Amino acid sequence: MELIDGNKIAAGIVAELKAAVAALPARKPCIALVRVGEDPASVSYVKRKEQTAAEIGITSRVILPPVAISQAELFALIDQLNADSAIDGILVQSPLPAHLDETAVFRRITPHKDVDGLGTINLGKIAQDDDSGFVGCTPAGIMELLARSGVRLAGRHVVVIGRSLLVGKPVALLAMQKKSWANATVTVCHSQTTGLPALTRQADVLIAAIGRAEFVTADMVKPGAVVIDVGVNRVADASRKNGYRLVGDVHFASVAPLAGKITPVPGGVGPMTVAMLMKNTLKAYRQQHPA
């Protein structure tokens, strides 16, 4: 078994981006990070994005509207960022408070600044095998992890557990693209799938993105398979100071010994997402400032 080290791979990407940004003229790429409210996880995610941006040399502008902001006011804010030529990418941190329509907010971001890749146009471009758009940071991070770990997908069977818009569907569409780095046979399973273990056992590459702690057990994995664990779940752990530990969607202890390669949680897919956000921001900058 080989551990896929997301921290190391992400650090490599960050270093590449840093070198690329250093070579740019004075006006550096700039990302607007919009966080509504004080959700602790969101606070920590946005902070990490800010730090990584700074490390690379990407300017970030953190915008903190009050939790009570109305949909119309948030739209107006996004319109303003859309129109601001000093800003290359816009990220609205999910989840938004319940009174806001998240999909509508994501759609409001102009497609060429939609570095989180959640708008309709950028999703449609994935289906069109069109690389000019922005792929969401988690699916893009998974594809990059696989490529940089030497996993070839062509002709192999990728089984995705989970059909979310954030992960399952885009990664399925990416893996089946008619591209040299893709060309996989793809199966998408989910909560309504019957006979799940028989399907997942066929996977050469198994991507677990369902948000259920340690759901994937050894009997569901073919020996030698590549296992990508997208889950981040808190489980109670009295031995820890904070009372919990983080586990993935895969039961790591039993699956790791039989996997060919596997990502840990934490330290697998997670660190990749921030790196991919920065990569998208540089791409947005380049599209808006052709050399």
Add this chain to the structure above:
Amino acid sequence: MELIDGNKIAAGIVAELKAAVAALPARKPCIALVRVGEDPASVSYVKRKEQTAAEIGITSRVILPPVAISQAELFALIDQLNADSAIDGILVQSPLPAHLDETAVFRRITPHKDVDGLGTINLGKIAQDDDSGFVGCTPAGIMELLARSGVRLAGRHVVVIGRSLLVGKPVALLAMQKKSWANATVTVCHSQTTGLPALTRQADVLIAAIGRAEFVTADMVKPGAVVIDVGVNRVADASRKNGYRLVGDVHFASVAPLAGKITPVPGGVGPMTVAMLMKNTLKAYRQQHPA
């Protein structure tokens, strides 16, 4: 084995649409049918669309630019149709002559008149489980055939052969949607898939959309499976006056006896596509003229 009669089901939809259009006020839905050049298949397809529109009471405006029309001129024509409030839907008949960029042309059609569902926004909406858009006529026709034949998809395994933008990908995304009529487990296979028969034999519903004459043989189908044949291929036949006959992607003679339900070619998916185009045109009209 039960034959899924696409002619009969399509005729039912046409009758429903006719009744719905009769109930509308004086200004009826209108579709612009743009055909570039004199490709014989395109001539016959556009004629059929015109006839079906007339039967339903939908106005059609057939526009026949010369085969040498430039991309810029075709864009200008589409812009004009986009802006024309008398037109609810726009269809540009595929294939276009080779000097025109088909994807760019489809993208030029404003999303709310894109009744063929080939633009980026309407594809993205399928991925977003958003029913407000337009689904391409072939994938929409397949879903309608299944629904009207009493085939339930929830929890069942749909295997699609072919990953085209016109059929394979959208129908895969539709079948996996979190909707009462969908919720299928979905596998997409294609030219680079290894071990295809072992995958297709798992299908409860097998959708063949690869454009290879009689490619799917009995050994690739599970007894009792529902088989949807999207292919329309010409094979030489000296016994026919015109020298050929039409066959699907499925070897009907050997597969039909073991299938639970199966669509014939011709008379299966084909007739559905024109009916779905008209259904989309009425939907476009209703969105633009809310009651």
